[in-house]
Amino acid sequence: MKLKKWDLLVCIGFALVLMIFVSDLGNTNEAARTYPMVMIIASFVCIAFLIIQWIRKRKTILEEDAGGMEKKRVLYIVVYCVAVLLYILLIDKLGYVVSTVLFGIYSLIYLGNRNKLAIIVIPLAAAVVLYLMFSNILFVQLPSGILI
Known part of the structure; x- marks a missing residue:
């Protein structure tokens, strides 16, 4: 998978949006809270996986991304x-x-x-x-x- 510098920024942005969703789940019915929590946790796992990949490959990513998007x-x-x-x-x-x-x-x-x-x-x-x-x-x- 080819990762770019922008991918890290998008991951951080998605993580921030997910934090807003997590903070809003307290107002949700207990029965209706299960599925969103599962999806939010799965999203955080995927984001963490992408960030770990980005950190491992950051030198080549930064060299390839020098020109911007x-x-x-x-x-x-x-x-x-x-x-x-x-x-x-x-x-x-x-x-x-x-x-x-x-x-x-x-x-x-x-x-x-x-x-x-x-x-x-x-x-x-x-x-x-x-x-x-x-x-x-x-x-x-x-x-x-x-x-x-």
Whole structure:
């Protein structure tokens, strides 16, 4: 795996965001807290793994990264971040299922997937399965909208 200097900064940023989530879990129902805690712990493990890899390879990473990040890569990231922000804003308006399916379709196309069946089926199946899991197993109410 090829690591860059920016990867360390992104890992630190994600760790800070996860700390905000951890501090907010105290206000969550005990039954609904289990899944988010598992995901947060798994995320911290992955972040720790990447940071350890970065530290082991830092000399070659710093030499390769001396020029900074390419403008095309920065633009690519910014466009996707705007799409995530739009998704977050649309969840309340359109509901979880519709906005998640639309965001999933956009993501697969933006990331270069050209399989039309996968572009439709994967986001639809993921949104429905996650909706059912959150509502029926974790008892977390997701925003309802046009269809659900």
